[in-house]
Amino acid sequence: MSIKITADGKTIETEEGRQLIDVLNENGFGIPHFCYHPGLGPDGNCRMCQVEIITPRGPLMTISCNAKVTDGMEVVTNSERVKAARAAVEEFLLLNHPLDCPICDKAGECTLQNYYMDHDQKDSRQEFKRFKKSKAIDIGPTLILDQERCVLCDRCVRFLRDWAGDEQLYIAGRAHEAFLTTFPGKEVTSPYSLNTVDLCPVGALTSKDFRFSTPTWFLKRTPSVCTTCSRGCSIRIDVDARDNKVKRLRPRHNPHVNGYWMCDEGRLNYKFVNTDRVGACVVTRNGERIETSTENAMAELRSIFNAGADVGTSEGSKNKAEAAKKIFVLASATCTLEEMFAARVLAASVAEASPYVVRHVPDGVEDHLLRKSDRHPNVKGAELLGIPVVDFTTDVAAGGIDEAVPGGSVLLAVGFDYEIQETLEKFCKQFSKIVMIAARESNLTRMAHVLVPGLTFAEKEGLIVNFEGHIQKLSPALDGLWDKTPPWQVIAEITESITGESRFDGIAGLRKAIGQEAAFSGVDLNVLGPTGIRLKTPNV
Amino acid sequence: MSKKILSENFDNPDAYKLAVYEKLGGYRSLEKLFKTDPASVIEDVKNSGLRGRGGAGFSAGMKWGFVPKDTDKPKYLCVNADEGEPGTFKDRKIMVQDPHKLIEGIIICSYAVGIGTAYIYVRGEYVTPINRLQGAIDEAYASGYLGKNIRGSGFDLDVFIHRGAGAYICGEETGLIESIEGKKGQPRPKPPFPAVIGLFNCPTVVNNVETLSNLPFIINEGWEAYASLGTEKSKGTMLFSISGMVERPGVYEQEFGVNLWEFIENATGGVKGGRKLKGVVPGGSSSPILTAEEARNTILDYESIAAAGSMLGSGAIMVFSEDNCIVKALxxxxxxxxxxxxxxxxxxxxxxxxxxxxxxRMEEGExxxxxxxxxxxxxxxxxxxxxxxxxxxxxMPAKSYVEKFRDEFDQHIKEKRCPYASSAASSVMG
Known part of the structure; x- marks a missing residue:
């Protein structure tokens, strides 16, 4: 039921039964809080979110996280009493908080630090030695715990217990001696453990991976999507602006896909971005790999695909047509919708065939929370484009491709950047020539006659469709270094060079073309919004 | 002498035995109880004006009334016997001397509210009370006062003792509930209140030992008899644990409405050794202190003591004489x-x-x-x-100590020592 409340005189329309703190924060009141989290619900321990509710008996101080809005509710968030209560909580929390902000990973994005600026800004009245607890405790494969930084908000405990189903942290002891810890002899091993680092309002729980790598104020945050599995969690890619390297991935709230969270495996799956990169175009001549310019590589590509045909003569045209029919296209299931579509256009217009989308990353662990066993982000996208999906993750030879490969065929392989299985290598060996667009070196790239650098998820723009048919956009987080032609465009240029026709007007034009596919009808792929769009069920 | 409801059997050293308790008139309320409609039992308790004796003084009948009637969930009674407030020792007396009175009260409450299981949460250090209580529970089961079909009434009730592990906070009703559930004793945010979501997320009544022990009298004699005792809003009698610098510390029952200091003086023989009275803490260590003058001019009931700036709490009266140090007490x-x-x-x-x-720091002269x-x-x-x-x-008490005895604090700081340090009785509480 729609109701109205007033806060500091401002009328707000909302729904009955919602948490007051959510309603206030959605309307810009910025109610401070440590223990509340919309993904965990109220716990009521931190006392920071207090507001005054006007009752017949006068203003009543109450925590806004545990209050539900009711019609006609009158709230005061900025009275002297409210300000004094916030300042007092901040002072209490800082009394025995260690003064190690300069070496704390959380500095710059620390709630306690920010609230000091917002609500306290007084000198400490602490004249006693601060109460000491333990520091830098190794509590598992992913986490380091600093007990004296902890404000005992209980978020990590509640997240692991109530959401992840792994009760691996608890608050032991009581009073000022209470401390966060693991159960005796046990570690935090939850596959979702690193969410506790995001949840921690201070630097009590830090990520072993990110610890001491970058002061947070140097991080540039780009909204994107995790490509580790077919869930496609919304993320932020945090790049150190100084060295232009990805430093961490963090979940981004998306109520349709991942809520507030992501798994550790996805979160730590960024390191390949910085290793074994294909840095320039490579052409193989007489068994020797030669780095070359993009122009030379493109010329080489043309000559391979056109088989040296002279377009002016009828004989040449015939040869060209013959050669073109021998083009075979494989795209990784990690490719974007744009790359897959460009590959489909190439195969259809040149070879009068269909490309194949290849599953090549072995299945991983699946659970009832977020992780999907399919470790490719865009199998659904291939299906929606009508591209056959073949499986090279098992020992089955040819991955289920029953089409005979004519002698002298040329392979175009796009997006095979990691986890390439032997069966795929074997399959590729039957081609007379291999042209690859790949971001990283592998056994496959070493077989390539022409190699064009590709882009990883952190550098490219593109769409992926998760297993439920939810489309989201990857955004380039790294700049400068990767001013390469995006893979979809390389494919489009190859098509153009053979057919002589220009197909797409930029990536927007490409998306427009995809939008004309039945599966995507009614969706403007150029306007997705930060949380993406769910395709209607009949299409999926 | 005050009317005795709660302490009537305290002088009989064998009252804890079922046979003796029965001879003294124990359990006779049950016959009347099982003939009465549960809803009217709740009404009677509301009308009696009985207030919770755990400290908050909330109407017992109203608390029962908050329990939803139309619920599929089981309902529970948690008896708060986690008597931990410094200065309070009256529930111990009931459990040791008259445990069957408590069990009788538990049966009455459970019948009225429709409860099938009661847990008595007893302070862990209370070994003798636990043993006495368990003995009484065993006797009650054996004689059909507990268990299935109690005395042929068709009403079933099980009672269990849950022994605390030494945390004062488990005397807070939701901390107590968490502790019975096997969790760390930490109070829950309210709402929801235990009457709606309590033990094991089911509707729960949490009552103090003394509160429940009043019920047999109310059923036997009628709510009017109870309501005729005391003052307008503070009905009946209350057990007071009197400690500190008095001649005869102990548990004394008193009807509300008398002068506070006169009651203390008459019951205990006044300040020990004829010393001068400094102040009185009327309701346990958490209540603000009353100066000697305030104590002499206050009536013993909830409202008067609140008007004097303190509270009756659990009825734990602590008497400070002239050679008790307030800074030490803080x-x-x-x-x-x-x-x-x-x-x-x-x-x-x-x-x-x-x-x-x-x-x-102040007490140490620093x-x-x-x-x-x-x-x-x-x-x-x-x-x-x-x-x-x-x-x-x-x-609350800290503020009152500093406000009412500011000179003593300043003296400690100025002289850089406790002026009472040589006195053997420098602290009432420690």
Whole structure:
């Protein structure tokens, strides 16, 4: 039921039964809080979110996280009493908080630090030695715990217990001696453990991976999507602006896909971005790999695909047509919708065939929370484009491709950047020539006659469709270094060079073309919004 | 002499035995009870004016009335026998001397509210009360007062003792519930209240031992008999645990409405050794202190003591004589509350510890001139700011100690020592 409340005189329309703190924060009141989290619900321990509710008996101080809005509710968030209560909580929390902000990973994005600026800004009245607890405790494969930084908000405990189903942290002891810890002899091993680092309002729980790598104020945050599995969690890619390297991935709230969270495996799956990169175009001549310019590589590509045909003569045209029919296209299931579509256009217009989308990353662990066993982000996208999906993750030879490969065929392989299985290598060996667009070196790239650098998820723009048919956009987080032609465009240029026709007007034009596919009808792929769009069920 | 409802059997050393209790008229309320409609039992208790004796003084009948009638869930009774407030020892007396009276009260409450299982949460250190209570429960089962089809009434009730593990906070009703559930004793935010979502997320009544022990009288004699005792809003009698500098400390029952100090003097023989009275803490260590003059001019009931700026709480009266040190008293109680804070809320966790450190510094002769004002400045931020009232339980008395005995604090700081240090009786509480 729609109701109205007033806060500091401002009328707000909302729904009955919602948490007051959510309603206030959605309307810009910025109610401070440590223990509340919309993904965990109220716990009521931190006392920071207090507001005054006007009752017949006068203003009543109450925590806004545990209050539900009711019609006609009158709230005061900025009275002297409210300000004094916030300042007092901040002072209490800082009394025995260690003064190690300069070496704390959380500095710059620390709630306690920010609230000091917002609500306290007084000198400490602490004249006693601060109460000491333990520091830098190794509590598992992913986490380091600093007990004296902890404000005992209980978020990590509640997240692991109530959401992840792994009760691996608890608050032991009581009073000022209470401390966060693991159960005796046990570690935090939850596959979702690193969410506790995001949840921690201070630097009590830090990520072993990110610890001491970058002061947070140097991080540039780009909204994107995790490509580790077919869930496609919304993320932020945090790049150190100084060295232009990805430093961490963090979940981004998306109520349709991942809520507030992501798994550790996805979160730590960024390191390949910085290793074994294909840095320039490579052409193989007489068994020797030669780095070359993009122009030379493109010329080489043309000559391979056109088989040296002279377009002016009828004989040449015939040869060209013959050669073109021998083009075979494989795209990784990690490719974007744009790359897959460009590959489909190439195969259809040149070879009068269909490309194949290849599953090549072995299945991983699946659970009832977020992780999907399919470790490719865009199998659904291939299906929606009508591209056959073949499986090279098992020992089955040819991955289920029953089409005979004519002698002298040329392979175009796009997006095979990691986890390439032997069966795929074997399959590729039957081609007379291999042209690859790949971001990283592998056994496959070493077989390539022409190699064009590709882009990883952190550098490219593109769409992926998760297993439920939810489309989201990857955004380039790294700049400068990767001013390469995006893979979809390389494919489009190859098509153009053979057919002589220009197909797409930029990536927007490409998306427009995809939008004309039945599966995507009614969706403007150029306007997705930060949380993406769910395709209607009949299409999926 | 006051009317005796709760302490009527205290003089009989064998009253804890079922046969003796029955001879003294015990369990005779049940016959009448099982013939009465449960809803009218609740009405009777409401009308009697019986208020909770655990400290808050809330109407017992109204509390029962909050339990939803139309629920599929089982309902529970939690008997709060976690008597931990410094100065309070009256529930112990009931459990040791007259445990069947409590069991009779439990049956009455359970019948009225429709409860099938009751847990008695007893302070872990109370070994003798636990043994006496368990003996009484066993006897009651054997004689058909507990278990299935109690005395042919068709009403079933099981009673279990849950022994606490030594945390004051488990006397807070939701901390108690968490503890029975096997969790760390930490109060829950309210709402929801236990009457709706309590033990195992089911509707739950939490009542103090003394509160329940009044019920046999109310059923036997009728609510009018109970309501005729006491004052307009403070009905009946109450057990007072009197300690400190008095001639005969102990548990005394008193009908409401008499003069506070006259009651103490008559019951205990007055301040020990004819010393001068300094002040009276009327309701346990968490209640603000009354000066000697205030104590002499206050009527013993909930409203008068509240009007005097304190509270009746659990009825634990502590008497301070002229050679008791108030700063020492603050040191002792602040150390207690700082130690017993569950640690959830920053104002309590950090605030009680801060006050304890400042109080210790003053008592040790190392206080700063600003310390009394620091305490007065910090206390309001502990009051009404937390999940439960443990922080208030220190802030209220601390503020009253400093405000009413400011000279003593300043003297400690000025002389850099405790002027009472040589006195053997420097502290009432520690």
């Amino acid at each position: 040191q002792v109680i602040s150390r207690f509350y700082a130690h017993e804070s569950c640690g959830q809320c920053p104002p309590c966790r950090e605030g009680t510890y801060w006050i304890a450190r400042v109080a210790e 206080g700063n001139p600003g310390d009394p004002d620091l305490i007065l400045d910090v206390c309001p931020h502990l009051m009404g700011m937390t999940v439960c009232v443990l922080a208030d339980a220190l802030a």
